[in-house]
Amino acid sequence: MLWLTILAVFASLIGASYARVEQVTLTESFISYPGYSCYLLSRFFPNNQVHFPSSPPYTDAQSAYWSSQQSFIAPGCRFTPHGVQDVQLAVNHLLLTNTSFAIASGGHSSNNGASNIDAGVTIDLSRLDEVTIAEEGNAVWLGPGARWSDIYAKLEESGLAVSGGRVGHVGVGGYVLGGGFSWFANELGWTCDQVLEYEIVTPARQILQVSATENEDLFWALKGSLGAFGVVTRIKMPTVRIGNVFGGALTYRQEHVVDVFAALQALAMKAREDLYSQAYVSFGWVQLHKRHGTSAYLMNTAGDRSSAALAKLTSIPHVASSLRNMTLGESAREITDSNPLGFRRTKFTLTASSTEEAMHIVHDAYLRTTASTRFGPDDMLGVTMQPLTLPHLLKGRNIFSLRGEKSPLLLLSAEFWWSDRAYDEMYEEAARALHDAWGAELQAKGLLHSWLYPNYAASWQRPFEEPSIPQGAQEALESVRQKHDPEDVWRQLVPGIWHV
Numbered sequence: 307m308l309w310l311t312i313l314a315v316f317a318s319l320i321g322a323s324y325a326r327v328e329q330v331t332l333t334e335s336f337i338s339y340p341g342y343s344c345y346l347l348s349r350f351f352p353n354n355q356v357h358f359p360s361s362p363p364y365t366d367a368q369s370a371y372w373s374s375q376q377s378f379i380a381p382g383c384r385f386t387p388h389g390v391q392d393v394q395l396a397v398n399h400l401l402l403t404n405t406s407f408a409i410a411s412g413g414h415s416s417n418n419g420a421s422n423i424d425a426g427v428t429i430d431l432s433r434l435d436e437v438t439i440a441e442e443g444n445a446v447w448l449g450p451g452a453r454w455s456d457i458y459a460k461l462e463e464s465g466l467a468v469s470g471g472r473v474g475h476v477g478v479g480g481y482v483l484g485g486g487f488s489w490f491a492n493e494l495g496w497t498c499d500q501v502l503e504y505e506i507v508t509p510a511r512q513i514l515q516v517s518a519t520e521n522e523d524l525f526w527a528l529k530g531s532l533g534a535f536g537v538v539t540r541i542k543m544p545t546v547r548i549g550n551v552f553g554g555a556l557t558y559r560q561e562h563v564v565d566v567f568a569a570l571q572a573l574a575m576k577a578r579e580d581l582y583s584q585a586y587v588s589f590g591w592v593q594l595h596k597r598h599g600t601s602a603y604l605m606n607t608a609g610d611r612s613s614a615a616l617a618k619l620t621s622i623p624h625v626a627s628s629l630r631n632m633t634l635g636e637s638a639r640e641i642t643d644s645n646p647l648g649f650r651r652t653k654f655t656l657t658a659s660s661t662e663e664a665m666h667i668v669h670d671a672y673l674r675t676t677a678s679t680r681f682g683p684d685d686m687l688g689v690t691m692q693p694l695t696l697p698h699l700l701k702g703r704n705i706f707s708l709r710g711e712k713s714p715l716l717l718l719s720a721e722f723w724w725s726d727r728a729y730d731e732m733y734e735e736a737a738r739a740l741h742d743a744w745g746a747e748l749q750a751k752g753l754l755h756s757w758l759y760p761n762y763a764a765s766w767q768r769p770f771e772e773p774s775i776p777q778g779a780q781e782a783l784e785s786v787r788q789k790h791d792p793e794d795v796w797r798q799l800v801p802g803i804w805h806v
C-alpha cells in the first residue's frame with residue numbers, strides 16, 4: 307500500500323516544476339523518504355549528478371573520507387553540483403521535501419555525520435574545485451571542493467601561494483570555514499581572516515555575495531562557523547608571492563622531549579622576531595612498532611635555511627630529518643603521505659596557555675593513556691601541540707574572540723586511529739578520558755583556556771557556545787542566524803553539524 311502511494315506521488319511529480327512540487331500535499335513520512343527525494347533530484351539533474359548506492363561515483367566518493375566511520379554512512383544518494391545554481395535548486399528541493407542532508411567538501415572532518423548522512427542526501431561539492439587566479443595575480447577564487455595540493459600546484463606555476471592547509475588532501479570548504487591554521491598564520495592570522503569574499507546559498511535559498519561591504523553580518527559570521535549559515539560555493543582569497551620554503555620533519559628520541567618542548571615554547575614566545583617561522587610538535591604511540599615517536603614539523607615560508615627561530619629545534623639531536631628547500635606544495639604532499647585514509651578515527655581538541663608546564667601535563671597524561679589502552683595491532687594515538695602566537699591571534703575579525711589574549715596559546719589535539727569497529731567504544735571512551743584528564747590537570751594549574759577550535763573539535767564538544775566563545779559573540783551569531791534562517795530550517799535538516 308505504501309509503495310503504491312509512493313508510486314502515485316512519483317507519477318504526479320515527474321517532470322514537475324518546483325512550483326508544482328510545492329502544491330502537492332504530501333504526508334511528512336513521504337516527503338522525508340530519501341529514495342523519493344533522490345529520485346526527484348535525479349529528474350532535475352539528469353546529467354550524471356545524482357549518484358545512487360553501488361554506482362562507481364558513489365562508492366569512490368564514499369571511500370574518500372578521512373574517517374572510515376563516515377565512509378560507512380550510507381546516504382540515499384550523493385548529489386554533485388556543478389555551480390551555485392545547482393546548489394540553490396538542490397537546497398530548495400531538500401527543504402521543500404523535508405529531506406535531511408549533509409554537505410561535504412574534502413571530507414576531512416573526523417566527526418561521524420559531519421559531512422555524510424545516513425538515508426539522506428549528501429551534497430558533495432567535490433566538483434566545485436575551481437582555482438581561478440584573479441586581479442592580476444593578487445587574488446584567487448577557490449571552489450570549496452578543491453584540495454590544497456591541487457591549489458598549490460596551480461598557483462606555483464605563477465610564483466604564488468595562498469594561506470591554506472598544510473596537508474594536501476584536506477578540502478577548502480571545511481578548512482576555511484572552520485578557521486584554517488596555515489603556515490602563514492604568524493604573518494596573516496587564520497585563513498578565514500584573509501577571506502575577501504564568499505558566495506553562499508543560505509537556508510532562505512538565496513544566493514548571496516558576502517564581503518566586507520556586502521552582507522557584512524554574514525562576512526563576520528562565516529569566519530569560523532563551518533556550515534552553520536548555508537552552503538558556501540566560492541571563496542576569494544588574497545594570494546601570497548612566494549619562492550621555495552624551507553621545511554620538513556625532524557624525528558627525535560623520546561628522551562629529548564624536554565628539549566623539544568622548551569624549543570617549541572621559545573618559538574611561540576619569539577614569534578614576532580620571525581613571522582615566517584613556525585612549527586608544531588607531535589608525539590604518538592604506534593602499536594605496530596610498540597613505541598612512542600616524537601617529531602616536529604618546521605617551516606620557514608621565506609625559505610631561510612638558517613632561521614634563528616628554528617635553530618633550537620634543529621640543534622636537538624634527531625634521528626631523521628626531511629628538512630630542505632622545497633615548494634609549499636611539496637611540503638603539503640609530504641605531510642599528506644604520513645596521513646593515510648582508511649582508518650576509523652576519533653579526535654578532540656583543547657586549548658591551553660602555551661607553557662612548558664602545559665606541554666608536560668599533556669605529555670604525561672598521554673603516556674598514562676597509552677600505558678592503559680589495549681591497542682589493536684594497527685592502531686595509533688597521535689597528539690599534536692601547535693602554538694597560537696600573539697601575532698596570529700591579534701589579526702583579523704572572526705567569531706573566535708581571541709584578539710584580547712596577552713600571551714600565546716597552545717592548540718592541542720589528540721586522535722586515535724584504528725581499523726576494527728569492535729574497538730569503537732573503547733577508543734571513544736579513551737578519548738573522553740584523555741580529554742577529561744587534560745582538562746582537569748590543566749585547569750588545576752590555571753593553564754586551561756576555554757576556546758575550542760571548530761576544525762579539531764569532537765562532535766560532543768561545543769565550539770560555538772559559551773565558554774568557547776563569549777556570550778556576546780554567541781548572541782551575535784544567533785541574530786545573524788535569525789536573519790538568514792528565520793525558521794531555523796538548517797537545524798532541522800542538517801543534523802550532523804553544530805548550529806548557532
Ligand SMILES: Cc1cc2nc3c(=O)[nH]c(=O)nc-3n(C[C@H](O)[C@H](O)[C@H](O)COP(=O)(O)OP(=O)(O)OC[C@H]3O[C@@H](n4cnc5c(N)ncnc54)[C@H](O)[C@@H]3O)c2cc1C
Binds near residue numbers: 414
Ligand atoms: C590530515 C588532516 C590535516 C589537517 N590539517 C589542518 C591544518 O593544517 N590546519 C587546519 O586548520 N586544519 C587542519 N585539519 C582540520 C581540517 O581543517 C578540518 O577537518 C576541516 O573541517 C576539513 O575540511 P573538509 O572540507 O576537508 O572536510 P568536510 O568533512 O567535507 O567538511 C567539514 C565540515 O565543514 C562543512 N562544510 C564543508 N564545506 C562546506 C561548504 N562549502 N559550505 C558549508 N559547509 C561546509 C561540512 O558540512 C562539515 O561539517 C586537518 C585535518 C586532517 C584530517
